[in-house]
Each structure stands twice: as structure tokens, then as C-alpha cells.
Amino acid sequence: MKAKKIVSMLLAAAMVLGLAACGGSSDSGDSGSGDGKTLKVAAVETAYGQDMWKDVCAAFEEANPGVTVELTIDKKLEDVITPQMKSGEYPDVILRAVGAESGLTETFIKDNNLVELTDVLDMTVPGEDVTVKEKILPGFVENSIVNPYGDGKTYLMPMFYGPCGLFYNQGLFDEKGWEVPATWDEMWELGDQVKAEGMSLFTYPTTGYFDAFFYALLHETMGADDFQKALKYEEGIWDTDGAQQAFDIVAKLAEYTEPTTPANANDNDFRKNQQLVLDNKALFMPNGNWVIGEMADAPRADGFEWGFTALPAVTDGGERASYTFFEQIWMPSGAENQDLGKQFIAYMYSDEAAGIFAEKGGAIQPIQGMSDMLDGDNKIYYSIYDTGAVAVMDAFATTDPVEGITIRSTFFDPVNSLVTGDKTEQDWIDQIKADSDKLREALK
Numbered sequence: 001m002k003a004k005k006i007v008s009m010l011l012a013a014a015m016v017l018g019l020a021a022c023g024g025s026s027d028s029g030d031s032g033s034g035d036g037k038t039l040k041v042a043a044v045e046t047a048y049g050q051d052m053w054k055d056v057c058a059a060f061e062e063a064n065p066g067v068t069v070e071l072t073i074d075k076k077l078e079d080v081i082t083p084q085m086k087s088g089e090y091p092d093v094i095l096r097a098v099g100a101e102s103g104l105t106e107t108f109i110k111d112n113n114l115v116e117l118t119d120v121l122d123m124t125v126p127g128e129d130v131t132v133k134e135k136i137l138p139g140f141v142e143n144s145i146v147n148p149y150g151d152g153k154t155y156l157m158p159m160f161y162g163p164c165g166l167f168y169n170q171g172l173f174d175e176k177g178w179e180v181p182a183t184w185d186e187m188w189e190l191g192d193q194v195k196a197e198g199m200s201l202f203t204y205p206t207t208g209y210f211d212a213f214f215y216a217l218l219h220e221t222m223g224a225d226d227f228q229k230a231l232k233y234e235e236g237i238w239d240t241d242g243a244q245q246a247f248d249i250v251a252k253l254a255e256y257t258e259p260t261t262p263a264n265a266n267d268n269d270f271r272k273n274q275q276l277v278l279d280n281k282a283l284f285m286p287n288g289n290w291v292i293g294e295m296a297d298a299p300r301a302d303g304f305e306w307g308f309t310a311l312p313a314v315t316d317g318g319e320r321a322s323y324t325f326f327e328q329i330w331m332p333s334g335a336e337n338q339d340l341g342k343q344f345i346a347y348m349y350s351d352e353a354a355g356i357f358a359e360k361g362g363a364i365q366p367i368q369g370m371s372d373m374l375d376g377d378n379k380i381y382y383s384i385y386d387t388g389a390v391a392v393m394d395a396f397a398t399t400d401p402v403e404g405i406t407i408r409s410t411f412f413d414p415v416n417s418l419v420t421g422d423k424t425e426q427d428w429i430d431q432i433k434a435d436s437d438k439l440r441e442a443l444k
Contacts, residue, residue: 048361170307
């Protein structure tokens with residue numbers, strides 16, 4: 001878009017404040033140009049950067065003459081928009097995921113201050129002939145994150161996602177003629193085979209990486225219904241066969257884990273555990289695609305090539321699950337331009353918007369055919385759901401604080417002790433049961 005000189009000056013000034021108007025209007029007021037529609041969009045700045053948001057806003061303006069998008073983007077988004085919201089000035093659209101340290105999104109959920117977005121799913125994607133629901137990948141609007149009240153209605157819409165699973169050296173598998181295990185029984189057989197060659201089957205960066213792993217595993221062993229019960233710490237859920245099967249798999253996997261892993265499973269040394277895979281000292285590790293960038297300059301074995309797979313199935317032909325982290329976009333109840341905001345959200349799932357996000361920021365939208373737009377490692381990574389893996393997205397329910405208990409300390413940190421032998425599987429199970437009783441009582 002071509003902007004007049006005065007707009008360039010306004011944009012430059014606005015950037016100092018973390019506020020950028022994407023529109024090309026010569027009007028210095030809030031009314032914008034044409035029919036005077038102004039849409040306020042607030043997005044947290046992450047590693048994806050600012051450029052992709054500026055370009056997406058500009059493209060939306062171009063497709064909607066008379067509309068000005070007022071973009072606020074900042075690494076500390078809450079510090080910028082919270083004072084404005086306290087004075088009654090709300091963004092129309094906010095990109096901020098659940099799980100952020102500030103708890104902004106959770107606060108709006110708890111206070112029932114979200115605009116319902118179920119109708120957005122039935123909207124036609126701007127410039128295309130499919131609906132938003134038809135465009136979004138399966139599972140991304142069928143989870144408790146986007147449906148936080150359990151009423152079958154959508155209040156948050158899924159955005160940029162990153163599948164998690166097991167990373168390995170495809171080059172080593174090709175060299176040895178090994179097949180990637182499709183079941184856990186095959187995994188154990190491979191573990192015995194590589195042990196004879198001086199390698200370990202498994203490692204992990206830190207125990208924190210067991211969140212995505214454990215959620216996917218529970219979904220496989222328990223099924224969707226019991227999985228949801230487990231996430232809410234339902235009484236007796238940890239005595240079910242599915243839960244025991246998950247505990248058994250993690251405990252057995254601990255026996256196949258490279259022995260030095262727990263010593264380096266901390267924020268300073270975790271790359272040493274990731275290096276084990278690059279050096280062919282361990283075959284598999286749970287991770288996300290960020291590991292490719294983290295280890296880009298690390299030494300590696302000859303012929304190394306990243307491979308990525310979902311978790312093995314419990315039974316032959318059974319579900320193979322891959323957890324995915326994803327961000328969310330939503331509207332506060334105080335939004336003034338809700339109809340226009342919904343049009344903007346629907347536009348987020350267009351090929352045009354998705355292409356801008358991918359090209360300018362490396363952010364990938366959860367839409368059909370997105371993997372066809374990618375190449376290299378990204379294509380391997382984001383094609384996982386195209387090959388039949390089940391996307392798992394839910395997480396343990398948030399509770400009021402319980403002294404001495406966190407999700408990580410209860411469910412994931414004990415894995416270190418399983419590997420070292422300082423705790424038994426039953427010790428871990430007993431801790432989960434006792435802590436779950438307290439977490440269930442503290443549910444909001």
C-alpha cells in the first residue's frame with residue numbers, strides 16, 4: 001500500500017509507543033478513512049517478530065476499503081493494554097495465549113468477559129469458498145482450551161501451532177535399515193537392539209518436556225473420555241487400566257534412557273541431552289520444532305538428518321498421538337467493533353494471511369493444506385497430522401494455588417528419579433494420587 005508522507009510520520013511516532021496504524025489514511029483521528037471503521041488489534045510480540053502482523057493488517061485493509069487497523073504489538077503486551085482497558089478502552093481483537101505468565105487470557109475466561117466466536121466457524125473465509133470450520137485442522141476447535149466453559153461453544157480461536165513428538169536422526173535409521181517403531185512393543189525391541197551397539201533408546205532435554213509427551217501418551221492409553229477426566233483430577237481416574245498403562249510405559253522408558261540425562265536435565269545443560277541425538281548416543285527425544293534452530297550450529301554425526309514422529313501406538317493399528325501447542329486469538333466483551341473483529345479473525349485462516357505469517361515470521365496456521373506451502377525440515381515437521389497422527393491439545397486444569405504442588409513437580413519432575421532409581425514407579429503413582437486429591441479440591 002502507498003502511504004502519504006503524513007501517514008509515514010504518524011507511523012514512525014506510533015512505533016515509539018508500540019502502536020502502529022496499518023492503514024494508509026491521512027486522517028490523524030481514530031475514525032480512519034472512508035466510512036471511518038477502525039479495528040483495534042493487540043498482539044504479543046514473540047520470536048515471530050512484528051513484520052508479519054503489520055503486513056497482515058495492511059492486507060486486511062486493502063481488501064476492506066475504508067477500514068483502518070490500529071495495531072498494538074509489544075513483547076510486554078499486558079503492560080501496554082491493561083491501563084487502557086482499565087479506562088474502558090478495549091482492543092477489538094487480542095492475540096494472547098493461555099498459559100502466559102501474566103494470566104491475561106485466563107482472567108478474561110474466569111470473569112466471563114469473552115465474546116462467543118462459534119459463529120465465526122460458520123463464516124466463509126474471506127476471498128475463498130470454504131468456511132472457517134472447514135479450513136481448520138481437525139481437533140483444533142474440539143478441545144477445552146478454545147471451549148473453556150464446556151458448553152460446546154467456542155470463545156477462543158486457534159492460531160499458530162507447533163506439533164510435539166519424538167525427534168531422531170533419520171540418517172542413522174537409513175544407514176542401519178531400521179524402521180521407526182509404530183508401536184511401543186516395537187520401541188522396546190529397538191531399544192534392546194541399539195543397546196547392544198552401545199546406544200540408548202531415549203533421552204529428554206528436561207523433565208518439563210514430558211508435558212507434551214505425557215498428554216499424548218495419556219490420550220493413547222486412556223481414550224478421549226478418560227483423558228478429559230484425568231485432566232480434571234477426577235477421583236479414581238489414576239486407578240484405571242489406561243492410567244496404569246501410561247505409568248508402565250514411562251517407567252519402562254526410564255530404563256532405556258541414556259544414564260547421563262538427569263544430570264544435564266536443567267535450564268543450563270539441556271542442550272547436552274539434545275546433543276546425544278546428534279551424536280547418535282540416544283535415538284529419540286521429545287521436543288518441538290524449536291530444537292532445529294537451537295541446535296543449528298551444533299556438531300553432528302555424518303549424514304545426520306532430522307526425523308520427527310508421533311508417539312508409537314499402544315496396539316498395532318492403534319492411535320498415534322502428537323501433542324501440539326497453539327496460540328489463541330479472541331475478543332474481549334468490551335470490544336466496540338465485534339462484527340468487524342470477527343471478519344478479521346475469519347481472515348486469519350485465509351491462504352493469503354497464512355502465507356504472510358509463514359513467510360514473514362515462520363508462524364504456521366492450523367489450516368488444511370498448510371504443509372503443502374512448506375519445504376525442508378518444516379514440511380516434515382508440520383506434515384505429521386497429514387499422515388494420520390491424532391492432535392492432542394488439552395492440559396491439566398488450572399486450580400487455585402496449592403502449597404508445595406505444581407503440575408510439573410507432580411507429574412513430570414519425578415521422571416528424573418525414575419531414571420536414577422531414586423524413586424519407584426509406585427512412588428510416583430502414589431504422589432500423583434495424593435497431589436490430585438488436593439488439586440481437585442482447588443479447582444476453580
